[in-house]
Amino acid sequence: MSLFEELFDEFMDKAKIVADTATRKTGEVVDMGKLKYEIKQTQWDIEKTYAKLGAIVYESRKSSENYDEVIELAISEIDSLCNKLQELEQRLRAYKKVIKCENCGKENDKNFLFCSRCGSKLQKEEPKAEEVVEAEVVSSQPEEAAPQEESAQQEQE
Numbered sequence: 001m002s003l004f005e006e007l008f009d010e011f012m013d014k015a016k017i018v019a020d021t022a023t024r025k026t027g028e029v030v031d032m033g034k035l036k037y038e039i040k041q042t043q044w045d046i047e048k049t050y051a052k053l054g055a056i057v058y059e060s061r062k063s064s065e066n067y068d069e070v071i072e073l074a075i076s077e078i079d080s081l082c083n084k085l086q087e088l089e090q091r092l093r094a095y096k097k098v099i100k101c102e103n104c105g106k107e108n109d110k111n112f113l114f115c116s117r118c119g120s121k122l123q124k125e126e127p128k129a130e131e132v133v134e135a136e137v138v139s140s141q142p143e144e145a146a147p148q149e150e151s152a153q154q155e156q157e
Protein backbone atom coordinates (compact mmCIF):
# COMPACT_ATOMS: atom_id res chain seq x y z
CA MET A 1 0.00 0.00 0.00
CA SER A 2 1.47 3.31 -1.01
CA LEU A 3 1.50 6.32 1.23
CA PHE A 4 -1.09 7.93 -0.95
CA GLU A 5 -3.38 4.92 -0.76
CA GLU A 6 -3.17 5.07 3.02
CA LEU A 7 -3.97 8.73 2.91
CA PHE A 8 -6.84 8.00 0.58
CA ASP A 9 -8.32 5.36 2.88
CA GLU A 10 -7.92 7.57 5.89
CA PHE A 11 -9.62 10.31 3.98
CA MET A 12 -12.57 8.15 3.00
CA ASP A 13 -13.06 7.08 6.63
CA LYS A 14 -12.83 10.68 7.71
CA ALA A 15 -15.41 11.75 5.14
CA LYS A 16 -17.84 9.21 6.59
CA ILE A 17 -17.23 10.45 10.14
CA VAL A 18 -17.82 14.02 9.05
CA ALA A 19 -21.05 13.04 7.34
CA ASP A 20 -22.19 11.39 10.57
CA THR A 21 -21.38 14.33 12.79
CA ALA A 22 -22.98 16.69 10.29
CA THR A 23 -26.29 14.86 10.51
CA ARG A 24 -25.96 14.67 14.29
CA LYS A 25 -26.41 18.47 14.27
CA THR A 26 -25.02 20.88 16.80
CA GLY A 27 -28.20 20.96 18.88
CA GLU A 28 -26.75 18.88 21.67
CA VAL A 29 -23.95 21.31 22.43
CA VAL A 30 -24.93 22.82 25.73
CA ASP A 31 -22.45 25.15 27.35
CA MET A 32 -20.16 27.84 26.01
CA GLY A 33 -16.98 25.92 26.79
CA LYS A 34 -18.12 23.02 24.67
CA LEU A 35 -19.12 25.38 21.89
CA LYS A 36 -15.72 27.04 21.87
CA TYR A 37 -14.06 23.65 21.88
CA GLU A 38 -16.16 22.49 18.93
CA ILE A 39 -15.34 25.69 17.05
CA LYS A 40 -11.60 25.16 17.56
CA GLN A 41 -11.97 21.54 16.57
CA THR A 42 -13.88 22.43 13.42
CA GLN A 43 -11.35 25.10 12.45
CA TRP A 44 -8.63 22.53 12.90
CA ASP A 45 -10.55 20.01 10.77
CA ILE A 46 -10.86 22.60 8.02
CA GLU A 47 -7.10 23.25 8.09
CA LYS A 48 -6.38 19.54 7.91
CA THR A 49 -8.80 19.00 5.06
CA TYR A 50 -7.19 21.82 3.09
CA ALA A 51 -3.83 20.16 3.63
CA LYS A 52 -5.18 16.83 2.44
CA LEU A 53 -6.77 18.45 -0.58
CA GLY A 54 -3.37 19.92 -1.38
CA ALA A 55 -1.75 16.49 -1.10
CA ILE A 56 -4.38 14.93 -3.34
CA VAL A 57 -4.02 17.63 -5.99
CA TYR A 58 -0.25 17.31 -5.82
CA GLU A 59 -0.45 13.55 -6.25
CA SER A 60 -2.88 13.78 -9.13
CA ARG A 61 -0.66 16.26 -10.98
CA LYS A 62 2.43 14.14 -10.43
CA SER A 63 0.83 10.93 -11.58
CA SER A 64 -1.53 10.56 -14.49
CA GLU A 65 -4.28 9.14 -12.29
CA ASN A 66 -7.63 10.84 -12.12
CA TYR A 67 -8.51 11.82 -8.58
CA ASP A 68 -11.39 14.13 -9.40
CA GLU A 69 -13.79 12.15 -7.25
CA VAL A 70 -11.59 12.44 -4.17
CA ILE A 71 -11.01 16.10 -4.87
CA GLU A 72 -14.77 16.66 -5.07
CA LEU A 73 -15.14 14.82 -1.77
CA ALA A 74 -12.53 16.98 -0.10
CA ILE A 75 -14.20 20.13 -1.38
CA SER A 76 -17.63 19.09 -0.15
CA GLU A 77 -16.09 18.13 3.19
CA ILE A 78 -14.61 21.61 3.49
CA ASP A 79 -17.98 23.12 2.57
CA SER A 80 -19.85 21.15 5.19
CA LEU A 81 -17.21 21.95 7.81
CA CYS A 82 -17.50 25.65 6.98
CA ASN A 83 -21.27 25.48 7.34
CA LYS A 84 -20.88 23.74 10.66
CA LEU A 85 -18.40 26.38 11.78
CA GLN A 86 -20.77 29.20 10.86
CA GLU A 87 -23.58 27.57 12.76
CA LEU A 88 -21.41 27.05 15.83
CA GLU A 89 -20.18 30.64 15.75
CA GLN A 90 -23.72 31.91 15.46
CA ARG A 91 -24.72 29.81 18.45
CA LEU A 92 -21.78 31.13 20.43
CA ARG A 93 -22.79 34.72 19.65
CA ALA A 94 -26.33 33.93 20.77
CA TYR A 95 -24.89 32.65 24.06
CA LYS A 96 -22.72 35.69 24.52
CA LYS A 97 -25.69 37.88 23.61
CA VAL A 98 -23.77 39.69 20.92
CA ILE A 99 -24.41 40.49 17.28
CA LYS A 100 -21.60 40.43 14.77
CA CYS A 101 -21.40 43.49 12.52
CA GLU A 102 -21.79 42.42 8.89
CA ASN A 103 -19.56 45.29 7.83
CA CYS A 104 -16.52 45.20 10.12
CA GLY A 105 -16.95 41.99 12.12
CA LYS A 106 -17.11 43.68 15.52
CA GLU A 107 -19.23 41.90 18.13
CA ASN A 108 -21.73 44.31 19.61
CA ASP A 109 -24.19 44.06 22.47
CA LYS A 110 -27.34 42.28 21.32
CA ASN A 111 -29.46 45.35 22.08
CA PHE A 112 -27.42 47.76 19.96
CA LEU A 113 -29.01 48.91 16.74
CA PHE A 114 -25.78 50.22 15.23
CA CYS A 115 -22.20 48.98 15.34
CA SER A 116 -20.10 50.70 18.00
CA ARG A 117 -17.02 50.60 15.77
CA CYS A 118 -18.19 51.49 12.26
CA GLY A 119 -21.77 52.68 12.78
CA SER A 120 -23.38 50.21 10.38
CA LYS A 121 -26.90 49.06 11.07
CA LEU A 122 -26.82 45.72 12.84
CA GLN A 123 -28.83 42.86 11.40
CA LYS A 124 -30.50 40.61 13.92
CA GLU A 125 -29.39 37.09 13.23
CA GLU A 126 -32.32 34.84 12.47
CA PRO A 127 -32.47 31.87 14.79
CA LYS A 128 -32.30 28.44 13.24
CA ALA A 129 -35.50 26.84 11.97
CA GLU A 130 -36.10 24.86 15.17
CA GLU A 131 -36.26 28.06 17.22
CA VAL A 132 -38.49 29.96 14.83
CA VAL A 133 -42.00 29.54 16.13
CA GLU A 134 -44.17 32.37 14.96
CA ALA A 135 -42.77 33.99 11.86
CA GLU A 136 -44.15 34.37 8.35
CA VAL A 137 -47.65 35.13 9.57
CA VAL A 138 -48.07 38.72 8.41
CA SER A 139 -47.50 39.00 4.70
CA SER A 140 -50.93 39.87 3.34
CA GLN A 141 -50.28 43.57 2.64
CA PRO A 142 -50.64 44.69 -0.98
CA GLU A 143 -47.38 45.69 -2.66
CA GLU A 144 -48.47 49.26 -3.37
CA ALA A 145 -48.68 49.91 0.39
CA ALA A 146 -44.93 50.61 0.54
CA PRO A 147 -43.97 53.31 -1.99
CA GLN A 148 -40.40 54.55 -2.39
CA GLU A 149 -40.33 57.24 0.30
CA GLU A 150 -37.29 59.08 -1.00
CA SER A 151 -38.62 59.79 -4.47
CA ALA A 152 -41.98 60.88 -3.03
CA GLN A 153 -40.30 63.39 -0.70
CA GLN A 154 -38.20 64.92 -3.44
CA GLU A 155 -41.29 65.94 -5.40
CA GLN A 156 -42.85 67.70 -2.42
CA GLU A 157 -39.99 70.19 -2.03
Ligand SMILES: [Zn+2]
Pocket residue numbers: 101102103104105106115116117118119120
Ligand atom coordinates in the same frame (compact mmCIF):
# COMPACT_ATOMS: atom_id res chain seq x y z
ZN1 LIG B 1 -19.09 47.52 12.32
